[in-house]
Amino acid sequence: MNIKFGTDGWRAKIAQDYTFENLEKVSLALAITLEEENSLNKTCVIGYDTRFFSEDFANHVAEVLSGVGFDVIISDNFIPTPTLAFSVKDKSCAVGIMITASHNPYNYNGFKIKQSFGGSASKEFTSKVESNLEKIKTYKFRNEKGKIKVQNLFENYKNSILKFVDINAIKESGIKVAIDCMNGAGSGYLSSLLSDLNIKVFPVRNKRDPYFKGSRPEPIPQLLGPLSYEVFSNSLNLGTALDGDGDRVASCDASGTIFTSQQTYVLLLNHLVTSRKLKGKVLKNFAVSVLVDKLCKLYDIEFEILPVGFKYICSKMISEGNVLMGGEESGGFGFLGHIPDRDGFLSSLYLIESVVMSKKSLMEQLDEIYDKVGFFEYDRYDLKLETSVEEVRKKIRDLIENPAKKIGEKKVSEISTIDGIKYILEDESWLLIRPSGTEPLVRIYAEGKSIHEAKALIGFGRKLFQ
CATH class of the missing domain: 3.40.120.10 (Alpha-D-Glucose-1,6-Bisphosphate, subunit A, domain 3)
Known part of the structure; x- marks a missing residue:
């Protein structure tokens, strides 16, 4: 093979x-x-x-x-x-x-x-x-x-990540948290770690199951119904979920609302800057929300946009050193002073700490961010095609050579080709189309001023391959 x-x-x-x-x-x-x-x-x-x-x-x-x-x-x-x-x-x-x-x-x-x-x-x-x-x-x-x-x-790793958060504040908070490990490698570990911090833990899918209960261990909103129910039905403060190997995270508000990875990114970044008073450069991949850019500009933080794949963020974290945070649209985040890699455990700890230190729910924190930088909604669609990987790449090259000047009624103000082709529109909404590197599949990402706008952009992207 x-x-x-x-x-x-x-x-x-x-x-x-x-x-x-x-x-x-x-x-x-x-x-x-x-x-x-x-x-x-x-x-x-x-x-x-x-x-x-x-x-x-x-x-x-x-x-x-x-x-x-x-x-x-x-x-x-x-x-x-x-x-x-x-x-x-x-x-x-x-x-x-x-x-x-x-x-x-x-x-x-x-x-x-x-x-x-x-x-x-x-x-x-x-x-x-x-x-x-x-x-x-x-x-x-x-x-x-x-x-x-x-x-x-695990023991040395656990002791290391606990140094990044205020253990005493968390222990004294009385916070209640649901965790969904999706029957993956975080099962048993995250619940034990949080219980040691006097957190009342409500575990979901917290045992090894190679079949993942018939689902797939991906922490995206449509697969996190059990976490949402656990948080809402037990009146908990928040919930977090991990993917199958524990390096990606998703977050859930006290209302049971599952946040997108884009929303989770800005929540984590806002916490590090406003509550923890940390400084450093911010890295994001090509498919991450414009909200990160706007938040960085608001706080006068240098940021850089990189191709999709955490290895590019990892390389920058190593070469530049003073990187506050690096993140990708799939929910993988790395942090200053830790390994130059994604960590769903430390991300979960920071999300919990944000509620403790701010004394505000995740939704209240997010609403404050929207008030500062504006509101955007994100969507993504993976389009499988009956063709070859090379034909998909050729089509992307054609789009780059002959880019659309308008999408719907909105003018395309900028074209970026860091990874695939990204159409940035006059109102800061955007559409990204990039090929999978290993199969005949196109990943289509979009962000608009409403979920309707984001889905309309996705629809435009899909039609390009019909």
């Missing part, structure tokens, strides 16, 4: 392309890549999520890497991806591997690589891994065998 790394790792269907044989190939290609970089550090840490066979796949990778001289630390249980990313730095390892397919359906699994800095592998690095797949039959590894150790990885 053609093993390709997407925006964050390689993913495939279990027993179809995601097999023990292909996992061995990817693991050996990774080992070759590390050796070619002349790394004297031959240590690796491995984690895994709650999917079918994840523990078996992780143990197989450990055996393969130890067989070519790597000392391997493997988690004693399923863990969230942020725990694995933190452990790479905490254990001073050359690389970390997370066996997970994140928010994909139950019949998928994946292979995420975290480099020594504790963040997603760069495009350059994963490209080398892909090309080294051709070398695994002829490459001469050293004739040595490494050790495999099984360790608890």
